[in-house]
Amino acid sequence: xxxxxxxxxxxxxxxxxxxxxxxxxxxxxxxxxxxxxxxxxxxxxxxxxxxxxxxxxxxxxxxxxxxxxxxxxxxxxxxxxxxxxxxxxxxxxxxxxxxxxxxxxxxxxxxxx
Amino acid sequence: xxxxxxxxxxxxxxxxxxxxxxxxxxxxxxxxxxxxxxxxxxxxxxxxxxxxxxxxxxxxxxxxxxxxxxxxxxxxxxxxxxxxxxxxxxxxxxxxxxxxxxxxxxxxxxx
Numbered sequence: 001x002x003x004x005x006x007x008x009x010x011x012x013x014x015x016x017x018x019x020x021x022x023x024x025x026x027x028x029x030x031x032x033x034x035x036x037x038x039x040x041x042x043x044x045x046x047x048x049x050x051x052x053x054x055x056x057x058x059x060x061x062x063x064x065x066x067x068x069x070x071x072x073x074x075x076x077x078x079x080x081x082x083x084x085x086x087x088x089x090x091x092x093x094x095x096x097x098x099x100x101x102x103x104x105x106x107x108x109x110x111x112x113x
Numbered sequence: 114x115x116x117x118x119x120x121x122x123x124x125x126x127x128x129x130x131x132x133x134x135x136x137x138x139x140x141x142x143x144x145x146x147x148x149x150x151x152x153x154x155x156x157x158x159x160x161x162x163x164x165x166x167x168x169x170x171x172x173x174x175x176x177x178x179x180x181x182x183x184x185x186x187x188x189x190x191x192x193x194x195x196x197x198x199x200x201x202x203x204x205x206x207x208x209x210x211x212x213x214x215x216x217x218x219x220x221x222x223x224x
Contacts, residue, residue: 004155032211043117043204043215044156051211090155094211100169101146101213103155 002027002093006104013081014112021076021107023091033074034092035065038106044090050074061085086111115139117216119205125222131193134219138187138207144168146213147180147190148204156204162188195223 007022025031032051036044048059055067065076074091091104118137126132138145143164148156159178160170164185173180177196182188192199200223206213 034212036215041220043217044206045215046212049212100158100161101156103157105155106153 002029002031002095002102004091004093004102004104006091006107008107009105010108010110012110012112015083016080018079019077019081019085019109021089021091021109023074023076023104025072025074025091025093027072027093027095029095031093031095033065033067034094034101035059035063035074035076036090036092036103037061038088038090040087047076047089081109081111083111083113085109117205117207117214119203119216119219121219122217123220123222125224126195127224128197129194131191132195132221133189133191134203134205134221136188136190136205136216138205139209139214142207142209142214143185144208145182145188146206146208147188148206150202150204150218152201159190159203192221195221197223199223 003026005024013019034049035047037047038044047063048057050057050067058064063078089107092101094101120135145162147159150156159173160180161168162182165182180190202218202220204218205216
């Protein structure tokens, strides 16, 4: 079975500063990895995904993540955040069959003006 | 392309009452999921359908929760009777391959 750990429950950062949201997973099989963003009172929106190929994945809104198999990590980064990036961010993992998703507990990103 | 539709968006009921949520997935998506998201937590899978068959319902409290997906398209999730701890956002998602697309959710408040 897979599981996901998001190490930081809350991350405050100043506007235009860089940010990294950490995600570690555990799995005995190869995995697919995802980052979702959830704005207040809205559903989850896919930011980016790693299925195969290049370990550096670029997503929407200037976010990127790097798959590190040896460290079982999939950290999300953005070089310069905006106020509009304030939201909840979820890391998720699924196995190659693409069936059951496991979500982390989420990281609340707050961008400070 | 239309996204995943859910209704209602908000629902307030008293404990021991019944409630039902509806989900219409993206056209052509064979897999449909219902998640429960309690405030401050990540989504927890309640049930997964492949077409109109159940793939995984291991975390569905079957004494009070039920779900169906007639004809392999839209789905309903029912709670009967509701408890205070059922207050949460209920998310529906659908997928064609590995990626899931989520609806806006139904926020349930049980008083």
